[in-house]
Amino acid sequence: MAARKIRFVEALREGMRQEMERDERVFVIGEGVGPHGSCFKQTDGFVAQFGDDRSKDTPISEMAISGCGVGAAMMGMRPIVDLMWIDFMTLATDQICNQAAKLNYMSDGQVKVPVVYRASSGASMSNSAQHSGSFYSWFANIPGLTVVVPSTPYDAKGLIVSAIREESPVLYFEHKRLLNTKGEVPEEEYTVPIGVADIKKEGTDITVVATGVEVKYTLDACKKFLDKEGISVEVVDPRTIWPYDKETILNSVKKTGKLLVVDEGFRVCGFASEIVAMVCEEGMEYLKQAPEQYNTVHTTIPFAPAMEDYVFPNPAKIADRIRKMVAK
Amino acid sequence: MDNKLKLDLLRTMLEIRKAELQLAILYKHGEVPCAAHLYEGEEAIAAGVCANLNDKDCITSTHRGHGHCIAKGMDVKKMIAEVCARKTGCCSGKGGTMHMFAPEKGVMGTIGIVGGGMPIATGIGLALKMQKTDNVAVSFFGEGASNNGTFHESLNLASLWKLPVIYVCENNGFATSVSAARSTSVKDISIRALGYNMPGVTVDGNKVDEVYAAAKEAVERARAGEGPTLIECKTYRLRGHFEGDDCLYRTKEETEIAKQLRNPETYWKNCLIIEGVLTEEEYQQMEAEVDAKIAEAVEFALNSPKPEGEDAMTLYHTPLF
Structure with missing residues (x-):
């Protein structure tokens, strides 16, 4: 039987969905992740399956949303914070770079911050100056943050699963021009290890x-x-x-x-x-x-x-x- | 309030005050490697609010957080050892005066970035609600932080989602070196609650009974699922922004008057004596006990080993370089 081919965005969604089915601590929070199903349909169908509380729409409040991810993660939840576009993450940098990245170290390991920050990145179709960013290297410069940039549907699914299961903050960037690319993706859950090329x-x-x-x-x-x-x-x-x-x-x-x-x-x-x-x-x-x-x-x-x-x-x-x- | 609670509040305030005064001395003696931000004069807020909380209720605090840690139950030995950068400190010397944690007591972090704790407390409140507990989160911050976007974003979210969070604004009159008059568009921070459709109250932050009562109501509301409250506690920062601050932005007279008029321990001690809950002798005994406890903590800290340089790496997750 030929392997199933699906789009990058479908693979990402499937990875999140399977993790949400497996572990009730996992939830998505962000602008438009509710009934709209996100900017590029990354969370399409989540409200119907998991309810409003686990695919939680928010106001345009990047600082509060990203901090909610920190606070909820410290309390044992597994938040996936959808910041929509990498360019908007500039508004969330205190919570990501000073809080999420550092609290584990500052507390000498007493608290853990297993949060995922996701955003679309990159150039696409004249999105121009403030919607075309690729500045993931900024975040790689902060000790305490893991930064992943998948390039195929297979990696998109395996890496989001790994990211959710990490005990420390992970930033996950999905390139807009990759979202509709197709590739072979197993239906069952699997992980792609972080840090392996x-x-x-x-x-x-x-x-x-x-x-x-x-x-x-x-x-x-x-x-x-x-x-x-x-x-x-x-x-x-x-x-x-x-x-x-x-x-x-x-x-x-x-x-x-x-x-x-x-x-x-x-x-x-x-x-x-x-x-x-x-x-x-x-x-x-x-x-x-x-x-x-x-x-x-x-x-x-x-x-x-x-x-x-x-x-x-x-x-x-x-x-x-x-x-x-x-x-x- | 029963008599035990009344006396506990006084003891907590004294512990905070005495610990801070000792830390000021330790700083002068070179035992504190970074200029600490001391809480002297604001003790009634930490004591009055935290008396309503249990160990599973959580707080976020600020760069001026020693008092919150003590009031929330952190071992004062570990607090003083951390400020003195010792291995036995609450974060083994990795966090320091501005970054202290005791999650088993609900101290989920004193946060060194002004305004940084409010979104975190909001997220803690979200988790407590999703986990169907009746616990609450409290975020302490100053009037300076109420001018930060995090305040407005957090209050909006918490109100929208009816989160069990109490936002406690310690209006001590100064945001670092900038007076409230120079930085803040409103006289009472509490009226900002109106914009977020939540109750907002102002109390005298030097009167522990007023703080306690306001916090009690807010905590009960939050536990009952009725959402957040903003409490503004008017107080005065008796010390500089940090130890060694020359305080050129205010007059010495102003600070001297505040010291006379705004002493939360004296106020509460007098209340209890008038009520007949406490005698002068009993007070002296309490003070002696607190002095002994703090002296023991200081001795513990000073006798504790300092971390070695390579202890910096014990939590390094990705030792690629």
């Missing part, structure tokens, strides 16, 4: 570490252009921004000798810089040439489609970068 495609000429939608774009670049040109790319998807899987990345670079990191987040002090720095520190002897980063241009995200296309990575541009590096 996945080699999405094996190759020998170059290692591309890509995050979120850039995994798809890199695979598209291979399929459309590079495979035919005889360039063999190894695509490593860290899946978890922090803690990331050093070993898998270093082993891949050891094999290929070349490293490109493709990340939609900005370059400065970002995830791509971190990976390049780590490989330089710990795997310099594997490198045949200087590692490179390919990020969104360091600018405010513009509205007009031509300008938007210009600033973001895409498969054709990724293919160009890979060709140049392989030719060196």
Whole structure:
């Protein structure tokens, strides 16, 4: 029997639903998670199945909602706080970065904060300056937070289940351009471990570490252009921004000798810089040439489609970068 | 209020006052590594509110939180040891004066970010309600925090969902160095409750009986599922924002007058003597007992080991680097 294929958003929803069925402490709270079923239908059907209290609509009060997640988690609940768009998380940063992240440590382990913060992220369809963010690296900079960025429906389901079961806060980002992508997803519950990378495609000429939608774009670049040109790319998807899987990345670079990191987040002090720095520190002897980063241009995200296309990575541009590096 | 409770309130206030005065001395002697924010003069609020709570009721507190911890039942030895950055402190020296916890007593954290505790208390209230308990959450904060968005967001949510949360505003007149007159659009914080469709009351925060009565009503309402209350307690911050604050934003005369007029222990002691619940001799005995208890706690703290540097890493979840 052919494996079932479903969309990313359906996989995410299924993961949350199965956890809510398994564990009554799990609930979703956020703007529009009630009868509307969330911005991109992530919680479609939850009110009918679990009632208003476990798929709880809120006012537009990011500080209060994110703090409710902290307080409820400390009391033994398993809240999933839906902050809708990553851009709105800027309003919740005290509760996420100063409270959720730190209370376990400050209390010397006396309290735990098993909360999940979810938001959609990334560029899509001229959402422009204040609705296109990819700044998950900010949060990875805070000790105490785990940050996951799934790229496939399979990982979307497995990682949300792992995130809910973590004993500490997890930030989960779903890229808007991935929500409708399809992939094989088992119906039964499973977990994808946090902190474990996945080699999405094996190759020998170059290692591309890509995050979120850039995994798809890199695979598209291979399929459309590079495979035919005889360039063999190894695509490593860290899946978890922090803690990331050093070993898998270093082993891949050891094999290929070349490293490109493709990340939609900005370059400065970002995830791509971190990976390049780590490989330089710990795997310099594997490198045949200087590692490179390919990020969104360091600018405010513009509205007009031509300008938007210009600033973001895409498969054709990724293919160009890979060709140049392989030719060196 | 029975006589035992009346005397307990006085004892709690004395414990807080004496602990704070000892911490001020310890700070001067270099035993407290960070300038602590002391609660002197505001003791009646912590004592009066917490006397209505049990161990399963939860509080969030502030950077000025020592008094709340004592009133909620934290071991005063562990409190003083934490402020002195000792291994035996309530958070083993990881939290410090601004971040203290005793979850077994319902102290779910003194939070160092002004306004940061209110959303957390709201979430605790949400959990207590979802778990179908009759316990309540109390959030202590100052009038300064009532100008923060977290106050408004939290009160709206708690009222909307009828959460068992009591918001206790300690209006001590100063938000760090900025007087209420310079920072706050209303004279009485309690009227802000109107905007969120919940009861709001103002009481004299130096009178423990007034605080106790207001909190009692609010706690009963919350336990009965009738939702949150905002209680404003008018008080005065006798010390600076922190130890060593030069207090250039107010006159010495003002503070001296406040010290004379606003001493919650003297007020309550006099009430109890007039009522015949307490004699001067009994008071002296109580004071001596409290002094001994605090002295023992100070000795415990000073004799406790200091953490080693690498103790910082005992909770490090992801030792990748």
